[in-house]
Structure formats: structure tokens, C-alpha cells
Amino acid sequence: xxxxxxxxxxxxxxxxxxxxxxxxxxxxxxxxxxxxxxxxxxxxxxxxxxxxxxxxxxxxxxxxxxxxxxxxxxxxxxxxxxxxxxxxxxxxxxxxxxxxxxxxxxxxxxxxxxxxxxxxxxxxxxxxxxxxxxxxxxxxxxxxxxxxxxxxxxxxxxxxxxxxxxxxxxxxxxxxxxxxxxxxxxxxxxxxxxxxxxxxxxxxxxxxxxxxxxxxxxxxxxxxxxxxxxxxxxxxxxxxxxxxxxxxxxxxxxxxxxxxxxxxxxxxxxxxxxxxxxxxxxxxxxxxxxxxxxxxxxxxxxxxxxxxxxxxxxxxxxxxxxxxxxxxx
Amino acid sequence: xxxxxxxxxxxxxxxxxxxxxxxxxxxxxxxxxxxxxxxxxxxxxxxxxxxxxxxxxxxxxxxxxxxxxxxxxxxxxxxxxxxxxxxxxxxxxxxxxxxxxxxxxxxxxxxxxxxxxxxxxxxxxxxxxxxxxxxxxxxxxxxxxxxxxxxxxxxxxxxxxxxxxxxxxxxxxxxxxxxxxxxxxxxxxxxxxxxxxxxxxxxxxxxxxxxxxxxxxxxxxxxxxxxxxxxxxxxxxxxxxxxxxxxxxxxxxxxxxxxxxxxxxxxxxxxxxxxxxxxx
Ligand SMILES: [Zn+2]
Numbered sequence: 001x002x003x004x005x006x007x008x009x010x011x012x013x014x015x016x017x018x019x020x021x022x023x024x025x026x027x028x029x030x031x032x033x034x035x036x037x038x039x040x041x042x043x044x045x046x047x048x049x050x051x052x053x054x055x056x057x058x059x060x061x062x063x064x065x066x067x068x069x070x071x072x073x074x075x076x077x078x079x080x081x082x083x084x085x086x087x088x089x090x091x092x093x094x095x096x097x098x099x100x101x102x103x104x105x106x107x108x109x110x111x112x113x114x115x116x117x118x119x120x121x122x123x124x125x126x127x128x129x130x131x132x133x134x135x136x137x138x139x140x141x142x143x144x145x146x147x148x149x150x151x152x153x154x155x156x157x158x159x160x161x162x163x164x165x166x167x168x169x170x171x172x173x174x175x176x177x178x179x180x181x182x183x184x185x186x187x188x189x190x191x192x193x194x195x196x197x198x199x200x201x202x203x204x205x206x207x208x209x210x211x212x213x214x215x216x217x218x219x220x221x222x223x224x225x226x227x228x229x230x231x232x233x234x235x236x237x238x239x240x241x242x243x244x245x246x247x248x249x250x251x252x253x254x255x256x257x258x259x260x261x262x263x264x265x266x267x268x269x270x271x272x273x274x275x276x277x278x279x280x281x282x283x284x285x286x287x288x289x290x291x292x293x294x295x296x297x298x299x300x301x302x303x304x305x306x307x308x309x310x311x312x313x314x315x316x317x318x319x320x321x322x323x324x325x326x327x328x329x
Numbered sequence: 330x331x332x333x334x335x336x337x338x339x340x341x342x343x344x345x346x347x348x349x350x351x352x353x354x355x356x357x358x359x360x361x362x363x364x365x366x367x368x369x370x371x372x373x374x375x376x377x378x379x380x381x382x383x384x385x386x387x388x389x390x391x392x393x394x395x396x397x398x399x400x401x402x403x404x405x406x407x408x409x410x411x412x413x414x415x416x417x418x419x420x421x422x423x424x425x426x427x428x429x430x431x432x433x434x435x436x437x438x439x440x441x442x443x444x445x446x447x448x449x450x451x452x453x454x455x456x457x458x459x460x461x462x463x464x465x466x467x468x469x470x471x472x473x474x475x476x477x478x479x480x481x482x483x484x485x486x487x488x489x490x491x492x493x494x495x496x497x498x499x500x501x502x503x504x505x506x507x508x509x510x511x512x513x514x515x516x517x518x519x520x521x522x523x524x525x526x527x528x529x530x531x532x533x534x535x536x537x538x539x540x541x542x543x544x545x546x547x548x549x550x551x552x553x554x555x556x557x558x559x560x561x562x563x564x565x566x567x568x569x570x571x572x573x574x575x576x577x578x579x580x581x582x583x584x585x586x587x588x589x590x591x592x593x594x595x596x597x598x599x600x601x602x603x604x605x606x607x608x609x
Contacts, residue, residue: 166558
């Protein structure tokens with residue numbers, strides 16, 4: 001039960017977890033009151049977990065979203081997809097492992113899956129630049145999405161990136177252009193698209209694969225125009241614990257806030273204590289939501305999807321509109 | 330053809346310094362000559378000695394690009410209302426009020442119809458003087474309405490970009506303006522519209538990664554800073570010095586990312602010529 005990596009706000013759980021483990025090994029900790037056994041401790045653990053996770057601050061949420069044990073795109077693909085057939089390369093420059101693309105079946109639905117990938121071990125993380133894709137990653141995603149549209153396959157994207165990669169080659173090869181073209185082209189693909197922010201939804205690099213008919217976030221994911229640290233460094237002049245906290249709050253980056261603002265359509269529940277405690281349960285929730293959406297979207301004429309998708313994004317933004325003065329109308 | 334020396338990053342002005350210091354005379358930041366302000370201003374705000382392009386606001390840009398008196402300002406009835414109640418060291422509301430008082434403008438974009446050498450166009454100009462030309466809900470909405478207006482009337486669309494990127498104080502709502510404007514451009518493209526994107530110093534972040542890089546033809550003013558990520562972020566990430574002239578217009582031209590680098594005095598001619606080639 002004990003996790004190798006503990007978030008600060010999860011520390012109160014450690015003592016309980018250690019006690020439960022000792023009991024399971026058949027040793028009784030000296031500090032344990034006699035009336036308590038493993039089952040009462042587990043109950044306490046669950047209650048504490050529920051309490052801690054119901055009061056997460058936005059900055060805590062960001063840390064849960066970055067938990068090293070949190071399931072990534074490849075994990076979800078292996079849990080919810082049958083016959084995954086990965087497709088590589090942008091046919092232009094090189095294969096970018098920071099974005100995975102491939103055909104697969106979710107339930108009985110054949111689809112194209114696209115997802116940012118951060119990497120598990122050090123070597124993979126370095127190859128994926130910790131989930132920061134290069135232009136070739138975005139171009140590969142578009143190439144495969146256009147392929148899906150050609151064969152009328154729905155598209156499912158998993159968003160999990162701190163942001164698009166900032167580097168010399170990325171700029172030289174048109175990081176901005178690659179993202180911009182994805183935004184434009186995804187808006188007019190004549191096939192259903194659903195996107196789920198499964199961990200980090202960092203700025204344009206996230207949006208670059210998230211122009212969809214339905215957008216959801218996992219309960220403890222974040223989605224925003226900039227990371228709290230980036231925002232703190234610019235607006236608070238320094239990224240530190242206090243400022244990151246304030247920036248995370250101000251950015252309204254949680255699933256609940258994004259739902260309130262209309263940026264996402266749904267929040268997908270995570271198992272108690274976050275997806276990292278029960279990846280299978282999290283995958284199950286994810287699969288159910290995807291199948292539900294695709295079942296609905298498949299009943300809509302594909303030709304009419306771009307117009308609907310346009311309306312969805314067209315209505316995003318908040319401002320005050322006053323009547324035009326007569327001489328200006 | 331000789332090319333003006335390309336400045337390195339360290340020589341570029343910090344993003345904040347958008348206003349030229351007051352006074353009858355000023356020192357050109359590129360050639361260090363003392364120049365007479367009036368002469369610089371009557372030269373389209375370019376240095377008479379070295380042709381350095383000074384940054385200009387949206388009102389001045391509209392004046393330079395369009396035929397005299399032809400501009401009809403549109404969508405002036407949309408106002409920013411601090412949807413997130415954003416507060417950093419100061420409330421967004423106060424920052425907005427201060428920008429409005431300083432510039433006399435409501436928001437960071439000028440949109441409207443006008444003529445360029447007799448050719449009707451729909452023009453949007455981001456205003457660097459207002460909140461660094463950042464992409465707020467209102468800026469995104471005005472640009473989207475402009476694109477929709479141009480789509481209905483088959484008007485050539487010209488967007489002059491100058492921006493620090495997204496408006497952080499509107500967070501996700503700012504981010505969504507990227508998708509919104511790009512989607513409007515998809516429909517404009519479907520309808521066969523001509524979109525000329527003009528990149529000026531500086532064009533960065535979410536603006537570059539949406540409408541700015543989606544032009545059918547992309548023009549850039551000389552030696553403008555154009556990029557997705559900021560140089561500081563890149564430097565921190567790769568822990569290397571950036572190459573000479575990195576992220577300038579000329580760098581992007583070499584990289585195949587823009588069609589033409591066009592000096593300010595030629596912009597009107599070039600846009601008019603492109604409209605003619607596209608039969609618009
Ligand atoms: Zn000069």
C-alpha cells in the first residue's frame with residue numbers, strides 16, 4: 001500500500017500505512033492501541049485519504065497530476081485498448097516518441113489513439129523530453145488524424161504534457177506553425193474527436209491535440225495557459241512554494257474550474273486517492289466515458305461535425321458586449 | 330543584396346520597453362546614432378540612418394497601412410470584464426484600467442474595414458502598447474468576428490501581429506482563443522479567402538502558435554523577434570547559448586517559416602500585389 005513517492009499533503013498517511021504493513025507481516029507495532037486491528041486501520045486510512053483528497057488545493061492537484069506513478073498514455077492504451085497498432089513518424093523529419101499514435105479498439109469501437117507520452121524510466125523520459133513534443137510530434141499526430149478521418153475512424157486523444165518543447169531545433173522547424181496548423185485542421189476533420197486531459201494540460205502544447213467535439217479532464221488533472229511555476233516566475237517575479245500556490249489558484253486550472261468556464265465538458269472521476277493508487281479503476285472510468293461519447297457522436301453525420309465543433313470553440317471566452325451606439329452600427 | 334546585421338538576443342530590447350523615450354532627439358538602439366524624432370516618425374518610425382524598425386502601436390500601424398481616412402473601426406462594443414477575478418501582485422482590473430488610461434484604448438487590437446491602395450481589406454492589428462498585445466477573450470473574439478465578416482464578404486484578411494502571447498490573467502479562456510481563431514480561419518480557407526499574416530517585432534507564444542502562422546502568405550518585418558517559446562525559457566531548458574540571430578525574421582526565412590521579409594515602407598505595395606495575384 002505504501003507508495004515509493006509521497007506527496008507532502010499525503011504524509012499523514014505514512015504512519016497508518018507503516019502500521020498496516022507491520023500487521024500484515026504479523027508484527028504488532030508497539031505504539032498501536034490494543035483495540036485497533038488491520039481492518040480498523042484500513043478504514044481510518046480510507047477516511048483520511050478521502051479527507052485529504054477532497055480538500056486538495058490547486059497546487060496540490062498539480063502535484064498529483066505529476067505523480068511519478070500516475071498512469072500515462074501508454075499505460076491507459078494498454079489497459080483500455082485491444083489490438084493497439086502503433087504508427088510512427090511524421091514522414092518529414094523524424095519520429096517523436098513524445099506523442100504516441102496508433103489504431104486500436106476501445107470496447108468494440110475501432111479508433112485512432114493519440115497521446116502525449118512522458119516516459120517511465122530515465123532513458124524513455126529523456127527520449128520523450130518528459131512529454132514535451134517537438135513540431136514533428138504534432139505533425140505526426142495530424143498526419144495520423146487525417147488518416148483516421150479518411151477511413152471514418154473516430155479519434156481519441158490523451159493530453160499529458162507540461163508544454164511543447166522549447167528548443168533551438170523546435171523553433172527552427174516551426175513549433176508554433178505545427179501547433180497552429182493542428183488547431184486549424186483538427187477543427188475541420190470530418191470524424192468524431194474526443195480528448196481527455198489525463199495529467200498535465202500545459203498550454204498550446206496540450207491544445208495542439210485537443211480541439212475536439214468533447215473534452216474531459218480526469219479529476220486531478222490540470223489544464224491552463226501556463227504552468228503555475230511559469231506564471232509565478234513572470235507575474236510574481238519568482239517561482240517558489242508560496243507563489244506557485246497563489247498562481248495555481250489564480251489560473252483556475254483544476255477540472256472543476258475548467259468545467260465551470262465551459263472549457264471542458266466533463267470531469268472523469270478518479271479512484272480514491274488519485275489514479276496512481278488504482279490505475280485499473282481509473283482506466284475503467286476513462287473507457288466508459290470514451291465509449292459513451294463515441295456512441296453518441298457516431299450518430300451524428302460526420303459532415304456536420306466541423307460546424308458543431310466550431311460552435312463549441314466559438315463560444316469560449318468571457319467578455320461584456322454593449323449595444324453599439326447608433327452612429328457606429 | 331546586403332542584409333542588415335542580425336542582432337543577437339542579448340542586444341534585443343526587453344519585451345517591456347515598447348515605448349520610445351520622449352524628447353526631440355533619441356538614440357537609435359541599432360546603430361547608436363542620435364536621430365531627430367520627427368524625422369524618424371515621418372519615416373514610418375524607422376531610423377533614417379540604419380532603417381531600424383521602431384515598434385509602433387496599432388493606431389499608427391493602421392494609419393500607415395490603409396489609404397487615408399478609409400478605416401472603419403468595428404466591434405468596438407466588446408469589453409474585457411476580468412472573468413477569473415485574477416489577482417497577482419495587483420488585480421487584473423487595476424492593470425486593465427491603467428492600460429486603458431495610459432493608451433486611451435479599450436483593448437489590445439484594432440479591427441475594421443479599409444482600403445490598401447484602393448483594394449478593400451479586413452484588417453486586424455494587435456496593439457503592443459496595450460498589455461503587450463496579449464490574447465484576451467476580447468482580442469480573440471474581435472479577431473474571430475473579423476474573420477467571419479471577411480468570410481461572408483470574401484474580403485482579403487490582413488492580420489498584423491505583435492504580441493507577448495497569451496493573456497495569463499484570463500488563463501484557459503485565453504488559451505481557447507487560439508483554437509477559436511484557428512477554427513475561424515479554417516472556415517475562411519474553406520471559403521477560398523486570402524489571408525495575409527504580417528509578423529512584427531515581437532510575435533511570440535500563443536499568438537504565433539495560432540493565427541499568426543496560419544497565413545496563406547506570411548510576411549515579416551526585418552529583424553523582428555518571432556518565436557513560440559521565449560529565449561530565456563529555451564536557454565534554461567537546453568543550457569546552451571542561442572545562435573546569433575536566433576528567432577529573428579531572417580532566421581525564420583532561412584528556416585522556411587515565412588514567405589518574405591518586407592521592410593515597412595514596402596508593406597502596402599506588397600500586400601496590394603498579393604491581393605492582385607490572388608485575384609481578390
Ligand atoms: Zn539606426
